[in-house]
Amino acid sequence: MIELRGIERHFQVGDERVHALNEVTLDLPSGDYVSVMGPSGSGKSTLLNVLGLLDRPDSGSYRLDDVETTTLIEEKRAALRRSHIGFVFQAFHLVPRLTAADNIGLPMMLAGAGPRARGARVREVLESLKLLARAQHRPDQLSGGQRQRVAIGRAIVMRPALLLADEPTGNLDRHAGSEVVALLESLNASGITLVIVTHDPAIGRRARRQIRMVDGRIESDSVDDAPV
Amino acid sequence: MRLSELLRFVTGSLIGARTRTLLMLLAMSIGVASVVVLTALGEGARRYVIDEFAQLGTHLLVMLPGRSETTGGAPPLFGETPRDLTLSDAMALPRHRSILRVAPITVGNAPVSYANREREVTVIGATHAFFPIRHLTIGSGRPLPMIDPERAVNVAVLGAGLRKELFGKQRPLGKWIRINDRRYRVIGILSSGGQSIGRNLDDLVIIPVAAAQSLFDTPSLFRVLIQARSQEDIPRAQAAARDTIRERHDGEDDVTIITQDALLDTFDGILRALTYTVGGIAAISLAVAGILVMNVMLVAVSQRVAEIGLMKALGAPDRQVLRLFLIESVVLAGSGAIFGLAIAGLGILALGQLFPSFPIAAPLWAPLAAVAVALLTGLLFGILPARRAARLDPVRALSRR
């Protein structure tokens, strides 16, 4: 359960003060499926970064599972990120020298999991992503769609409750994009809270709940009771 | 994160940046290798000198005329000789129990000739005792006879080199050579290859001390070599010799007595200092390598901004990122050090083959210190890049394309 109250985020760019998030208030129940749309520069990524505890709002309150996160020390926020949150990026951000399996296992390795426990879990994830045959391939040996699936595997390997995807299909063709969306939706179907930032109305419309941002504000927040 | 996995991960990143890593390893290994090889050379020089001193003789004291201001230090280079050190002074010394042998010595240069060949060489006036004291061995014939040192017998022992130059293939024993205008019968030849500090034992002739004094027309001795009976007897022999001379010189303390140990200590100290200095200078190259480590790691941080941002997004705390990059520079420096040790080992081996008589060997502390300095350098110069990595803002790091 996520509760945002009056979140403000400003950036100083030269002489100009950019209001990236303006009075954002939002509740996300567990298991929700939310798409965030809006023009470029409207604050979508900033919202996602705040949700993912990568960015700290200038003011406002963000409670994650009843824990006030804005006052936590960085170390605690990192621990919450590790256990609660998975990120999927438009640019994939796979480590080029690591194999698909090692990329997926990276969060577990950083968390101190041993090779055996990690191997078992990574195998499980690879299987669910239908990427077992690609386990030992490095990112440059994979297609765009496969790379993004590996990145999704890495995002879920720690079994997070919240999955944040910032334009996950932005670098993919239509076919690979819809595969990735289908994968994300199946994860949501198994209980994970999913927030997708997208430019593609076709993808945005698929979400149960659709948020539209303009100039750092939530302009509309509509719930579609009859999902596709 | 476990240590083994940490190392594997870090090694992976290093191998990922192959050229950079290899260049770094090269710089670091050259630094370590030069520290080890240069200190090995310094240590070799020290051992060489020590060996030479040991060959001079055992439990040796050297008495020379004139009072040195610095007791037990170097012999006086200037200053007048107040009273001659005479043969009878020397002959009075062996009465003491602590003194085993005494060899009075006179030295001069003179032309030595046989038939129509002539050479200007060092002429040493000595006694029979000179041979055992200086560990001189006879190749053929006999050493100087055991006679009263006051007797000027005209016999000579030749160095092997001089023998060859004067006699060629002829047999020298029993032949008469000329020194200045006097004639001496050759009774013995030294073994060849003798080398002593500053003096080639190949090119000299040894005659009885009384004969040399008459040849050079001097009543004074150049030196008196005194061999103590044992290591413990050295100070006793020194005191006894000093007392004897003072008694004979009307209470004047006008000789200098140098013990071999004191000389050795002086040289030992100088050469050790030299070794440390050379090692220290080489260590500067390690510091330079350290600065290179820093640069390489700074480049690594800027090239891996996205990866650092990602690690943070995946929940790696700042200090874990810091540790990863610190360990990476230490591993880099450490592997460079290991390569350096290997290079140094090969270098010392090769030098040992090239100069078999030079006792080159790295003192144990040298490789240890070099590796320690290398690791410390890696750690120290790794701090700045690692902190830069740990402080990266993940949002910016990830949004940079």
Ligand SMILES: Nc1ncnc2c1ncn2[C@@H]1O[C@H](COP(=O)(O)OP(=O)(O)O)[C@@H](O)[C@H]1O
């Ligand atoms: N780190 C930053 N520094 C300065 N300005 C930023 C930074 N991040 C975002 N912004 C600004 O904040 C506004 C919102 O950005 P963003 O959330 O990335 O928009 P969107 O993802 O909707 O395109 C933009 O005007 C952008 O230039």
Ligand SMILES: [Mg+2]
């Ligand atoms: Mg964006």
